[in-house]
Amino acid sequence: xxxPSVSAIRPVTAPTTIDKAGAASGSTNTFVKGLExxxxxxxxxxxxxxxxxxxxxxDVHTYMAAATKAELAVQMTVAIxxxxxxxxxxIMRMQV
Amino acid sequence: xxxxxxxxxxxxxxxxxxxxxxxxxxxVANVNTVRSPDQEPFRARMVVxxxxxxxxxxxxxxxxxxxxxxxxxxxxxxxPTHPLADERGYVLGANVDLGVEMTNMIIANRSYQxxxxxxxxxxxxxxxxxxxxxx
Numbered sequence: 459x460x461x462p463s464v465s466a467i468r469p470v471t472a473p474t475t476i477d478k479a480g481a482a483s484g485s486t487n488t489f490v491k492g493l494e495x496x497x498x499x500x501x502x503x504x505x506x507x508x509x510x511x512x513x514x515x516x517d518v519h520t521y522m523a524a525a526t527k528a529e530l531a532v533q534m535t536v537a538i539x540x541x542x543x544x545x546x547x548x549i550m551r552m553q554v
Numbered sequence: 555x556x557x558x559x560x561x562x563x564x565x566x567x568x569x570x571x572x573x574x575x576x577x578x579x580x581x582v583a584n585v586n587t588v589r590s591p592d593q594e595p596f597r598a599r600m601v602v603x604x605x606x607x608x609x610x611x612x613x614x615x616x617x618x619x620x621x622x623x624x625x626x627x628x629x630x631x632x633x634p635t636h637p638l639a640d641e642r643g644y645v646l647g648a649n650v651d652l653g654v655e656m657t658n659m660i661i662a663n664r665s666y667q668x669x670x671x672x673x674x675x676x677x678x679x680x681x682x683x684x685x686x687x688x689x
Binding site: 519520527 | 557558561562564565568569572670673677680681684687688
């Protein structure tokens with residue numbers, strides 16, 4: 459009968475760091491990229507508004523289309539945020 | 555195909571229609587323009603449009619490549635009292651056909667309206683999509 463020797467108690471080591479970037483790389487990065495796109499379309503609309511004001515822009519519809527696009531992009535961002543917050547709150551209400 | 559690509563394509567169509575209307579306006583304004591026969595006569599402006607390629611990032615649409623002059627024989631007008639007339643009494647008129655220009659004007663106007671409607675419908679569609687599952 460083999461009696462295994464008592465192994466030494468291992469020293470307490472610092473917990474392995476949570477790879478935040480890895481954990482968050484899924485939807486969050488995509489979301490950040492999307493936000494950057496929204497910001498770019500807002501910037502574009504702003505730029506065109508300035509050009510329209512000082513007479514550089516000859517097409518009114520170019521600004522209107524850009525502004526509509528920016529507006530839709532912001533509405534889309536808000537919709538995604540609402541969904542995310544809704545999901546979070548649903549989980550927080552869970553009975554444990 | 556970018557996000558809200560229909561808006562980009564329709565916007566490019568609006569630009570084409572606007573440039574076309576500008577060209578028609580130029581032609582109608584110069585319908586009575588005459589030049590002396592040793593000069594190049596006024597020639598009707600024509601808009602040259604090409605399609606933009608459609609791919610992963612490009613949204614398609616139309617693009618104005620150039621504004622060309624309508625070719626053809628010059629419009630000789632006999633008017634000996636005209637200050638620009640040559641020794642035979644001829645001046646060169648513009649090769650603008652008012653009937654053609656008026657027809658084109660209506661088409662350009664309708665084309666602009668169609669693209670505007672496209673933007674309207676596309677915006678409504680995207681907006682309805684954002685309403686999915688909303689309480």
